Amino acid sequence: xxxxxxxxxxxxxxxxxxxxxxxxxxxxMAVLVLLPLAAVFIEALSKGVAAFLDVLAQPxxxxxxxxxxxxxxxxxxxxxxxxxxxxWAMTRFEFRGKALLGAFIDxxxxxxxxxxxxxxxxxxGAQGWFGPWLSDHxxxxxxxxPGLVLATVFITLPFVARELISLMQAQxxxxxxAARTLGASGWQMFFxxxxxxIRWALLYGVLLCNARAMGEFGAVSVVSGHIRGxxxxxxxxxxxxxxEYDYMGAFAVASLLxxxxxxxxxxKALLEWxxxxxxxxxxxxxx
Numbered sequence: 001x002x003x004x005x006x007x008x009x010x011x012x013x014x015x016x017x018x019x020x021x022x023x024x025x026x027x028x029m030a031v032l033v034l035l036p037l038a039a040v041f042i043e044a045l046s047k048g049v050a051a052f053l054d055v056l057a058q059p060x061x062x063x064x065x066x067x068x069x070x071x072x073x074x075x076x077x078x079x080x081x082x083x084x085x086x087x088w089a090m091t092r093f094e095f096r097g098k099a100l101l102g103a104f105i106d107x108x109x110x111x112x113x114x115x116x117x118x119x120x121x122x123x124x125g126a127q128g129w130f131g132p133w134l135s136d137h138x139x140x141x142x143x144x145x146p147g148l149v150l151a152t153v154f155i156t157l158p159f160v161a162r163e164l165i166s167l168m169q170a171q172x173x174x175x176x177x178a179a180r181t182l183g184a185s186g187w188q189m190f191f192x193x194x195x196x197x198i199r200w201a202l203l204y205g206v207l208l209c210n211a212r213a214m215g216e217f218g219a220v221s222v223v224s225g226h227i228r229g230x231x232x233x234x235x236x237x238x239x240x241x242x243x244e245y246d247y248m249g250a251f252a253v254a255s256l257l258x259x260x261x262x263x264x265x266x267x268k269a270l271l272e273w274x275x276x277x278x279x280x281x282x283x284x285x286x287x
Contacts (some may be wrong), residue, residue: 040258043251055252063229064237064253070145071220071233072213075152079209083160084202088194090161091168092176105161108154116154117222120147143225148233151219156212160205167201203271211264215257 045052055061086105090098108116122128124141134141141147175197179189195202217235224231232240234257241250 037258040251041255043248044255046251047248051248052252052255055249056256058249060228060232061237061249061253064232064234065256067145067148067231068214068233068235071148071152072210074149075156075213076206076210078149078153079156079160080202080206082157083164083205086161087164087168087198090165092173102165105158105165108157113151113155113216113218114222117151117219120151120154120219120223124150142223143227143231145231147223148220148231151223152213152216155216155219156209159209159212160202163201163205163208164198167198171197200271204268207264207268211261214260 086101089095090102090105121142123130124134124147125131126135126142128142131142141150175193176189179193184192214233215235216233217239220233221236221239224233224236226232226236226240228240234253238250238254238257241247241253
């Protein structure tokens with residue numbers, strides 16, 4: 001009876017409800033996501049392709065692009081290493097303070113990026129706790145690249161760790177214990193058993209971490225000092241151009257950020273399409 005019931009065609013009320021729900025979701029996405037994104041590209045190209053390319057070729061824009069990529073290149077691997085280590089500790093060991101560690105991993109999700117930036121200024125600024133010592137030793141963190149990297153690492157810290165923790169908890173440690181019983185060393189167990197099982201979650205976490213690192217504004221704005229050509233990433237360049245009434249230039253740089261975000265989504269979609277079966281096989285149980 002249950003099979004006959006399941007195969008029955010939907011009533012007109014169910015079809016109406018389904019259509020209304022889909023229309024609501026699609027309309028919501030169109031108004032809040034697609035329309036603003038389209039407006040960015042329209043404004044960026046409002047004066048023609050030549051003007052758009054001229055903005056991207058300007059030294060300030062090139063510098064902001066290079067700095068954004070540099071910060072991401074330094075911040076993302078740092079969080080990759082931390083994420084793997086934190087996930088391993090949280091899922092394979094029992095220790096005092098484990099719940100506290102989990103709370104600290106999630107802290108950047110709940111703390112305002114501006115507050116995070118102010119904390120780094122308090123610690124490493126010229127008048128901060130460690131400022132005088134750093135100054136005496138010729139080390140500059142705030143209003144320099146190290147400050148941008150530290151702020152970005154803090155903001156993006158949970159992405160890799162949280163992707164891995166949920167998966168590794170669901171998978172358990174049976175395969176790793178079996179490998180250890182067969183005589184595998186710690187590194188052999190990690191590279192031949194653990195890493196293949198978590199590689200997709202790891203890649204997802206890295207993609208999300210990279211997207212956030214390149215688009216971070218609040219914390220980076222506080223520690224950068226807005227020194228054009230030296231400490232302005234692409235989001236800061238957008239703000240500065242907008243405040244200077246260079247709207248077309250601001251939207252041109254913003255469109256490049258949008259393209260990077262879309263590229264991240266395309267890579268994610270291609271991975272899901274190409275390796276869909278493997279992704280499903282390594283998904284947490286119950287999902």
